[in-house]
Amino acid sequence: MKKLSYGFHSSVGRNRGQISSFHRGGASKKNLYFIDRFRGLLGVSAKVLKISYDPLRKTRLALLLYTNGFVTYIPAVKDLKVGTYTTSVGDKSAFEESRPGVSCLLRNVKSGLRVSNIELYPGFGSAIARSGGLFATLLRKYEKVALLKLNSGEFRFFSLNCRCTVGELLPPKISKSSNKAGYNRWYGWRPVVRGRAMNPVDHPHGGRTNGGVVPTTPWARQVKGQKTSRSTSSLRLKKSRL
Numbered sequence: 490m491k492k493l494s495y496g497f498h499s500s501v502g503r504n505r506g507q508i509s510s511f512h513r514g515g516a517s518k519k520n521l522y523f524i525d526r527f528r529g530l531l532g533v534s535a536k537v538l539k540i541s542y543d544p545l546r547k548t549r550l551a552l553l554l555y556t557n558g559f560v561t562y563i564p565a566v567k568d569l570k571v572g573t574y575t576t577s578v579g580d581k582s583a584f585e586e587s588r589p590g591v592s593c594l595l596r597n598v599k600s601g602l603r604v605s606n607i608e609l610y611p612g613f614g615s616a617i618a619r620s621g622g623l624f625a626t627l628l629r630k631y632e633k634v635a636l637l638k639l640n641s642g643e644f645r646f647f648s649l650n651c652r653c654t655v656g657e658l659l660p661p662k663i664s665k666s667s668n669k670a671g672y673n674r675w676y677g678w679r680p681v682v683r684g685r686a687m688n689p690v691d692h693p694h695g696g697r698t699n700g701g702v703v704p705t706t707p708w709a710r711q712v713k714g715q716k717t718s719r720s721t722s723s724l725r726l727k728k729s730r731l
Contacts, residue, residue, distance in 0.1 A: 493562055494522045499677050516677030521545055525553075525561040526606075526614035528577040528592035528652065533557055537573050537590075540565050540659075547661045548621035551590075564606060564619060566590050566656030580650075589656035595635045596649035598627050605658045607637070608651040615654070624657040 502513030522543050535553040541562075543550050551565035553575070569575065569590040578586060578593035585599045598604055603624040606615035618625045618640060625637045634646040684694030684707070693705045704712050 493560065494520045496520050501677060512679045512681050513677055514679055515674055517675045519545060522550055522562050524550065525563050528563070528654075530555055530557070530559060531577050531579040533559075534574050534576050537569060537571050537575065539571055540569075542662045546621075548619070549659045549662060564615075564654075565659045566605060566654060567659060568656065586655055591655045592652060593655070594649060595627065595647060595651050595653055596630065598653065598655060600627055600629060602627055602655060603657045604637070604653040604655055606654040607647060608653070609647075611648055611650040611652070613651075615652075618658070621658055621661040
């Protein structure tokens with residue numbers, strides 16, 4: 490199982506030894522799990538060994554053991570329990586699937602079902618509806634495309650040859666927060682000091698100035714009254730590939 494994950498330490502907030510992002514650093518070691526975005530083992534049954542929690546993702550993962558000995562992680566969907574079997578249907582299948590956890594083409598999914606881990610175009614790998622609790626509803630299938638309603642309310646066309654997973658993804662596991670100061674340090678958040686509490690050499694607000702100072706950054710750049718809207722060119726919609 491060690492080949493499916495690797496541990497790393499966070500190095501955020503530093504650039505060549507200098508602080509580039511304030512109040513970040515010192516996080517605990519994390520494990521990143523590799524997931525199968527393609528489900529390329531077609532026609533091979535897989536048994537769900539366990540449903541695990543990944544702190545770096547917003548959904549839980551299901552560990553699959555294929556009958557040929559291959560082991561992989563996939564995002565877990567609802568009604569996919571430990572001990573059940575799932576598979577990835579081939580491209581030439583003509584049957585419509587409704588079993589949760591089955592990976593198949595959109596042309597093989599019954600209309601009205603919830604799907605997740607949808608490809609943008611054939612062979613791209615899962616890219617849409619990958620977070621916990623998200624899904625897309627298959628409304629109607631046409632000759633070459635399928636109409637899906639995304640979780641955001643957007644209606645969008647996808648190619649019938651795009652692969653997806655039947656079912657809604659499991660919501661994230663919410664843990665109770667602790668009140669101790671070390672709880673935030675585990676996640677890489679360092680203490681925050683107000684500019685008014687610093688010395689004049691450390692911040693423009695420093696030196697016990699109780700008011701009368703224009704709010705600025707540590708580099709004396711104004712933080713209020715600036716334009717925040719982007720240019721209209723960056724808001725143009727890009728054409729999606731079918």
